Amino acid sequence: MRKRLAITLSLMMAASIVAGCQAKSEDKLVIAARGGSHVTAMEAVKAEFEQKHNVKVEIIGLESADLKQKISLDAKNKNGAYDLIMADDPWMPELSEAGIFANLTELGVEEDADFEESSLALGKHPYQTGDLYALPFSGNVQLFFYNKQLLDNYNAEVPQSWEEVLHIANKAHEEDNLIGYVIRGQQGNPIVSDFLPIFWAYGGQVFDEQWNAQIDSEAGQQALDTYIQLAAVGANYETTDIVSSVSEGRATMALGWPSWFIAGETASADYAPIPSKATANGAAASTGMIGNWMMGVTANSQNKELAANFLTFITSSDTQKKLVEHGGVPTRKSVYLDSELAAKYKHFPIMLEALQNSVARPRTAKWSRVEEALGVELSAAIAGTKSIEAALSDANKAVNEIMQ
Amino acid sequence: MNWLKASPKYVVLTAVVLCTLFPVYWMLVIATQRDIFSKVSILPSSLTLEHVIDIFTKDNYMLPLANSFTITVTSLLIVLVFGLSSAYVLGRRTFRIAYKNTLLVWILLVRVLPPITFALPLYIMMNDAGLLSTKLPIILAHVLVNLPLVIWFMMAFFYSVPEEIEESARMDGASEFVIYSKVILPLVLPGIAAVTILSFMASWNEYLYSVIFIQSPGDFTIPLKLATLNSEQELTEWGKVASGGLVSVIPVLLTAVFMQKHLMNGLTAGAVKE
Amino acid sequence: MHSKRRFQWTMLAPVILLLIGLTVFPVVYTISNSFTDYYYLASEAKQFVGLRNYIKAVQDEVFRKAVWNTLKFMLLAVTIETALGLAIAVLIESLKKGAKLLRVSLLIPALLPPVTVALIWQMMLSNHNGIINHMLAWFGAGPFNYLMDIRIAFNAILFIDIWQWTPFAFLLLYAGLQAVPRSQYEAAKVDGAGKLRIFTHITLPNIMPTLLLVILLRTIDTFRLFDKVNILTGGGPANSTTTITQYIYRHGVYNLQIGYGAAASIIMVGLVLLFSVIYIKRSLGGSQNEMRH
Numbered sequence: 001m002r003k004r005l006a007i008t009l010s011l012m013m014a015a016s017i018v019a020g021c022q023a024k025s026e027d028k029l030v031i032a033a034r035g036g037s038h039v040t041a042m043e044a045v046k047a048e049f050e051q052k053h054n055v056k057v058e059i060i061g062l063e064s065a066d067l068k069q070k071i072s073l074d075a076k077n078k079n080g081a082y083d084l085i086m087a088d089d090p091w092m093p094e095l096s097e098a099g100i101f102a103n104l105t106e107l108g109v110e111e112d113a114d115f116e117e118s119s120l121a122l123g124k125h126p127y128q129t130g131d132l133y134a135l136p137f138s139g140n141v142q143l144f145f146y147n148k149q150l151l152d153n154y155n156a157e158v159p160q161s162w163e164e165v166l167h168i169a170n171k172a173h174e175e176d177n178l179i180g181y182v183i184r185g186q187q188g189n190p191i192v193s194d195f196l197p198i199f200w201a202y203g204g205q206v207f208d209e210q211w212n213a214q215i216d217s218e219a220g221q222q223a224l225d226t227y228i229q230l231a232a233v234g235a236n237y238e239t240t241d242i243v244s245s246v247s248e249g250r251a252t253m254a255l256g257w258p259s260w261f262i263a264g265e266t267a268s269a270d271y272a273p274i275p276s277k278a279t280a281n282g283a284a285a286s287t288g289m290i291g292n293w294m295m296g297v298t299a300n301s302q303n304k305e306l307a308a309n310f311l312t313f314i315t316s317s318d319t320q321k322k323l324v325e326h327g328g329v330p331t332r333k334s335v336y337l338d339s340e341l342a343a344k345y346k347h348f349p350i351m352l353e354a355l356q357n358s359v360a361r362p363r364t365a366k367w368s369r370v371e372e373a374l375g376v377e378l379s380a381a382i383a384g385t386k387s388i389e390a391a392l393s394d395a396n397k398a399v400n401e402i403m404q
Numbered sequence: 405m406n407w408l409k410a411s412p413k414y415v416v417l418t419a420v421v422l423c424t425l426f427p428v429y430w431m432l433v434i435a436t437q438r439d440i441f442s443k444v445s446i447l448p449s450s451l452t453l454e455h456v457i458d459i460f461t462k463d464n465y466m467l468p469l470a471n472s473f474t475i476t477v478t479s480l481l482i483v484l485v486f487g488l489s490s491a492y493v494l495g496r497r498t499f500r501i502a503y504k505n506t507l508l509v510w511i512l513l514v515r516v517l518p519p520i521t522f523a524l525p526l527y528i529m530m531n532d533a534g535l536l537s538t539k540l541p542i543i544l545a546h547v548l549v550n551l552p553l554v555i556w557f558m559m560a561f562f563y564s565v566p567e568e569i570e571e572s573a574r575m576d577g578a579s580e581f582v583i584y585s586k587v588i589l590p591l592v593l594p595g596i597a598a599v600t601i602l603s604f605m606a607s608w609n610e611y612l613y614s615v616i617f618i619q620s621p622g623d624f625t626i627p628l629k630l631a632t633l634n635s636e637q638e639l640t641e642w643g644k645v646a647s648g649g650l651v652s653v654i655p656v657l658l659t660a661v662f663m664q665k666h667l668m669n670g671l672t673a674g675a676v677k678e
Numbered sequence: 679m680h681s682k683r684r685f686q687w688t689m690l691a692p693v694i695l696l697l698i699g700l701t702v703f704p705v706v707y708t709i710s711n712s713f714t715d716y717y718y719l720a721s722e723a724k725q726f727v728g729l730r731n732y733i734k735a736v737q738d739e740v741f742r743k744a745v746w747n748t749l750k751f752m753l754l755a756v757t758i759e760t761a762l763g764l765a766i767a768v769l770i771e772s773l774k775k776g777a778k779l780l781r782v783s784l785l786i787p788a789l790l791p792p793v794t795v796a797l798i799w800q801m802m803l804s805n806h807n808g809i810i811n812h813m814l815a816w817f818g819a820g821p822f823n824y825l826m827d828i829r830i831a832f833n834a835i836l837f838i839d840i841w842q843w844t845p846f847a848f849l850l851l852y853a854g855l856q857a858v859p860r861s862q863y864e865a866a867k868v869d870g871a872g873k874l875r876i877f878t879h880i881t882l883p884n885i886m887p888t889l890l891l892v893i894l895l896r897t898i899d900t901f902r903l904f905d906k907v908n909i910l911t912g913g914g915p916a917n918s919t920t921t922i923t924q925y926i927y928r929h930g931v932y933n934l935q936i937g938y939g940a941a942a943s944i945i946m947v948g949l950v951l952l953f954s955v956i957y958i959k960r961s962l963g964g965s966q967n968e969m970r971h
Binding site for chain 1: 462527531536537615616619620621622631632633634637638639640642
Binding site: 414420421423424431434446485486487489490492494507510511514517518519522523524525544547551580581584608609611626633634645646648656657660661668672 | 769
């Protein structure tokens with residue numbers, strides 16, 4: 001009896017181990033995606049496509065770094081494991097240069113002018129001008145969040161410049177001992193995403209036209225100085241604390257991604273595009289950091305036409321309207337301007353405004369390495385282990401070394 | 405009087421247990437509360453099973469649970485069958501093996517070297533062999549993780565079984581395999597139980613190889629599924645994270661509770677040897 | 679005799695085959711890559727660059743910091759976990775009741791997936807919503823910014839590791855204690871030895887093998903520290919929590935600089951060997967004695 005049980009069990013196990021082999025035979029599309037709400041939203045709408053094309057759509061949700069690693073590893077295979085892949089927009093130059101994406105124009109995907117321009121530009125290689133390799137799936141852009149009650153207390157309007165932000169932050173700190181401003185200073189991607197908008201507002205650029213690092217510049221020094229002053233009258237938090245402190249009025253202002261504060265139709269804090277000027281009288285720069293998730297067809301997909309069909313379907317205006325209900329962020333103007341949706345989702349006009357005034361992180365295949373180096377130095381500067389000058393000059397040196 | 409004398413010990417130990425278990429308790433609280441952040445308090449205020457039900461209905465947690473189980477158990481079987489047989493030969497004095505020391509160092513090195521050294525080359529190898537769409541690579545990886553532990557741990561057990569037992573069986577005309585499987589193996593069962601639990605723990609929580617080798621969501625393991633819950637542009641759903649963590653620990657915990665006697669016996673027996 | 683020989687090789691063959699298949703190629707491949715500029719996504723073939731990767735790694739301030747952090751973490755974590763584990767084991771061993779219950783409950787932290795452990799602590803250490811700062815507030819202390827403060831972050835990670843693995847050390851050591859022959863204690867008592875003397879002369883020598891096993895297992899593990907750092911601090915603030923594995927992961931896996939990552943791995947292997955050489959020697963010494971008997 002026991003023996004038989006053991007045999008049955010081992011047979012079942014053996015069967016389940018090799019089960020993967022046969023799965024490819026039926027018609028199906030495999031999508032490597034960023035796990036979380038993107039996957040939930042796609043799962044919710046994919047049935048329509050599956051029925052129409054008689055195909056199964058399988059979506060793999062992965063943690064961000066894992067996703068990048070998996071699609072890169074699979075790229076060198078002749079027969080790819082994935083038909084469609086999602087990519088964070090700063091990865092686009094690296095992945096496009098490596099030939100991971102199939103040329104969408106050749107697959108008959110049209111360049112739809114309805115996509116917000118700055119989002120569509122991310123999918124082209126070279127940036128903005130080249131052929132189309134990916135379409136914007138999720139149109140995230142950083143926003144400026146503030147507690148309206150507190151701003152009213154200090155008779156402050158929504159700040160338009162970082163000088164004003166610092167002024168309000170100081171006031172909140174001195175008068176009520178509140179957190180003036182919350183920075184997100186974790187080493188790596190967070191601190192870089194949190195700092196760059198301020199750097200841009202001061203007129204800074206990470207690179208000049210010849211790809212020489214420009215971090216160690218007057219703009220860099222002023223921006224980092226402001227950033228450190230903000231941290232001094234504020235706090236350095238991770239996401240959950242940023243959201244709750246601003247929402248509950250313990251902190252006045254912070255930068256953030258929309259979905260942190262805005263869930264469906266309600267928002268827990270007020271929001272505006274990120275201040276675009278250094279001083280009240282200064283020149284305005286684009287400061288809304290774009291953080292779109294792109295989707296493209298892999299060059300080694302065995303089913304490119306069908307995959308391209310799915311891409312058209314999932315980024316279509318109709319589908320985007322449905323995705324919104326499941327936490328999707330649109331990338332099409334027509335969806336943002338849809339009167340019914342705009343009435344329901346109050347943040348749409350501001351999101352669109354922010355998107356139209358957005359900036360992409362530098363378009364280089366080496367961005368993840370640049371970000372790594374920059375994060376190290378910024379973290380050192382706010383921790384006080386390096387002076388502003390030393391941190392910026394070291395960052396400049398490290399970035400130049402990576403770029404050569 | 406006796407009780408009074410012992411009481412400071414109990415106070416200290418209670419403190420230790422409280423510190424150890426508090427994070428686990430807190431996980432339970434977060435997993436069963438509707439809104440964790442509106443009011444932070446030691447006692448749960450609004451009990452709900454919503455999150456736990458959610459991860460099963462919406463996130464289909466059964467599948468990764470089943471996968472983790474298949475992968476862990478299969479790799480354990482392979483590790484035990486092969487690991488025990490070689491530990492036997494390496495541990496008993498009757499066998500003389502050429503290059504025994506080289507082999508032993510090699511096995512130990514596999515345990516000592518950082519897994520990140522093996523992961524990428526193995527991916528390339530498995531990929532070329534066309535195995536990546538199956539569960540085989542991840543099972544083999546788990547075998548690689550646990551094999552050295554099983555061999556080194558069990559060698560000591562085999563070594564300690566008195567030679568007379570083996571000799572008398574040989575006198576009775578038993579074949580080598582019968583001596584191994586029917587005579588010696590039953591004597592080292594406590595050790596097998598202990599090393600099985602240790603390997604089970606390592607395999608159940610293994611992440612690095614899983615993330616590199618597993619290709620399809622149908623093959624996802626628990627740690628892989630849990631990792632997707634932590635993200636950059638979205639707020640982490642703490643209720644789900646905590647529920648997922650709780651669910652993931654239940655199978656291992658059950659094993660540990662029910663096999664606790666064997667585990668302790670095995671470890672105790674192992675402690676005198678070496 | 680002949681059949682015995684055949685038997686022993688049949689028993690060993692699967693493991694030898696597995697090891698050849700799963701380890702020889704990866705090790706050779708990693709070593710050979712470490713001398714090239716292999717970037718996984720590059721369109722050109724990899725080029726031999728000699729020792730350049732090694733020199734770059736050794737010169738990199740961040741890598742040196744990672745090595746230092748890892749060593750510091752390893753030494754502190756292993757020492758504290760072993761010492762605490764031993765203390766708890768001795769304490770519980772002296773109890774008459776409740777040892778069984780304590781054993782199970784103390785085992786739980788070691789059973790949790792590393793990702794879950796990191797996330798749970800992230801919740802608990804959070805500034806506003808974290809229960810720890812709330813509890814400190816009742817005593818009028820805090821709040822502390824555990825993971826972002828350069829003075830605390832490293833210790834916070836260390837504390838979490840100690841929380842998770844001290845019970846494991848305890849469990850092994852407790853088993854070791856139980857195996858100490860009672861007769862030795864009795865004899866010592868008759869001789870009038872004090873508690874401390876009994877501990878250093880009887881308990882310690884008896885549990886030495888277990889103690890070394892605990893130290894070895896924890897050394898191997900703490901040397902690989904990665905998940906907690908990657909999720910909780912990202913290596914910051916100012917590199918105060920960067921570890922070697924995290925460094926290799928960022929360069930070799932995330933940025934796919936395979937050549938450079940391989941060189942850093944080989945350096946790490948060298949360091950690991952340096953530490954385990956003592957243990958290997960001891961273990962081999964043991965098996966050589968076996969042969970001589």
